[in-house]
Amino acid sequence: MSAGKDCKIFVGGQIVNMPKHIADKFKKGDKLINLPESQEIFYLSKAQVDIANEVIDKSEKAFQQMSKVTDRQMVTFFKFFADNLQNDKIWGKILEANQEDLKKARTDHKPVARLELNDKVRRKMIAGLHYWAKEKSHRNQVLHTIQRNGFVIEEMLSPYGIIAFVFESRPDVFVDACGVLKFGNTCILRIGSDAMQTVKNLMQLALKPALKKSRLPENAVLVLEKEYEIIYALFSNKKLGLAVVRGSGRSVEILGGIARGSGVPVSLHGQGGAWMIIDEEVDLKKVELLIYNSLDRKVCNTLNTICVLKKNAKTIIKVILKVLEKRGQGLGHGYRLHVSKSAKVFLPHLIQADLIDEDKLGQEWEWDKVPEITIHAVDDLDSAIEFFNRQSSRFVASLISVNKKHQAQFINTIEAPFVGNGFTRWVDGQYVYHRPELGLSNWQEGRILGRSGILSGANLFTVKLIMRQSEKELER
Template identity: 40%
Template structure:
């Protein structure tokens, strides 16, 4: 059996994947591949991921810095880390610094709009700024109040003691979608002694670099922490994420986003032997049972459609006994949320449930504001039940699916079968129904009101690194919310009283 370095690719060459399938090398990949480049194969889809050597070298430089910083950070103590968080927050609170960040963000938004990309999560705002500052100040307080040794357990023997304590993981890699506030989120890893390398979506790179240059790096320098404690990969190429997640020195790979990108990144990490926490497809489900309070339902729908993020209401299920009353109320509440953005809600009705919506909703058209511009679409369209889990990525026009069910059990079965198993809420006045719901629904986030509560900073006062769904099994993180406080491993320490101890 021969082995060696991959220096070229031949058009049409067979590449096996998944154990019993194959794909072939396309002409453009064969032409582009050069010595020193890397090739990764996604084992579930056969996608061929090309990482140019220059991109790989740029990523390795950032990981080198983070590895070196981890060794220094372990001996730094709590005071410099507290000072870093305070200085980072102060920098963002400075109007001059923030003006530079806003200027960079405006350029990012203009570029994204010219490419027809979504900008709803890209734009910085006063609210985003306040949340970042609040999160950093929260971490500063956390560091000061944390015990010197986080003892998980203690077992006492006659003349010796065994303690299990929390210990840092190491270098944490993050690939985020284009959200500029990721620095405040990812900086939480320093609170537990870890370092971070970030790859942000290309649409937000200029904003991220402005935050790094004008707030993050000055805070690291001023507090005496190593420059590599939090590093940003300074390239736009998607392949930078693949290069990052294939570096075996990582302790954990965290990916936020949706769809194909998450699948590819997760595959690269797993094949490289790196634990991965995927935060992918979202979309919350709401179920209204036969005891649902109409006004409560309306408020929950309206407030759960205020903007498009992962925990936005995506699917509403109404029991048949109350459909004639509650479906019009639900649609009216969705339209109220849309009216706040100057439009009408877009609805997808599961085939068989259309008799509960106005007859002309399937024929009349509305203006829908997409990332690529305003388009004309039907107010409502029919949807096959096996597509009910589709997450609607809307821009300015709230969009959701509707299904009428026999009972809560049917709705839960639909959720467990077709949803990404993420956020589920039940509108009911029956305590027993809520108990059954919590026991049967396969979701990490379960509520009885508006869906957008599922957020680390909002719910736990800790900026989140990501929200895990259960679509691919239970994932790392307290209650599905991954924060900097969760990124620890365990170290077991033994104290021996006697030099003569033996077995």
């Protein structure tokens, strides 16, 4: 393509400006992807596209081979994978790699709470694999039978395809993702670079031997280690069955936009941060416990924003401050508070807090050891719900109230996939279903068709209609 100033091109159904630096290096076989919402253009070299296509082709072949895998083989895989993690020698080598990752992350001043492996995480990973080993296989299960004159229709569960995961630097999620194999699917994984050495050892020492032992396709699970831009090429490949993106922030928005724009179904976690609305009629001791138990650590379902009613704001805010001080002392680092203008007037005089604009109430606080929340005061429940629906990431919402009418109103009008009347940290597939979770989804990009916001390996199927004809002269 000729060099010079920016030029206009037609890509992705739109006419957009191609920056000069992209035009100068664009060659035959390269690829351009644009995001309609932001008018951004992403450049992919032919080499990057070829790598993504090669990975997809390997996974597609493995998916075809999975149709011949027996349930006994599947059980063997999950049991042997779990046995490998139970093996102290193997686990020791995985821990060594994890220590390397931790050292580098700390040097780069990155949070390490979810990167670090320990005995608790190990037990959780092993328990997840044992769950899939024991879980009944639903492949080819007949959901429903329709009887007609001369024929029968069976609705049969069938494997879905290739599942691509992009997730944060959490080695345990790597093991959870392997649950998609139980139903005959294959997966391509890209983990945060901070955990890459740990995952390489998990792959080489625990997973690959289990695939070989059970005679499952060697490419049933693939880890993408190349540069991040290859994920863009992967998510734009229509052979992909589903793109799952955990985490939050701009990168999640970009990957989701690329997948949707390419016609690839996508499950996005998106921004986290739970909201709690505290009504006028409440049990103060219960409020104290619910807030305290929603702030034990920072994850996506941690309490982030509290809306209080002005009628009892002074009393409720005293309870909130008491909890923050207690939780902060427990973690050893105090707390940080943000308040809107409407909430500031109810604060005790000596309490320090940062003033936050009322259009920033949905900002998620990414704290590590210092609990951090926002407080906003509203006139009534309707106002609180309106603030949530307009400003939050539409993820987790909890109403603390003894008023049953208010609870019913809240459930019917709040725009969130996870709604409760208690603490916010319940939103977790393992906690709710006692089975490994592949990801959570908010409603930031709209409601989800036909399923909850908890994605599990058990959700990843399609339905075949099987017609069994008994009357040979059947006709239309």
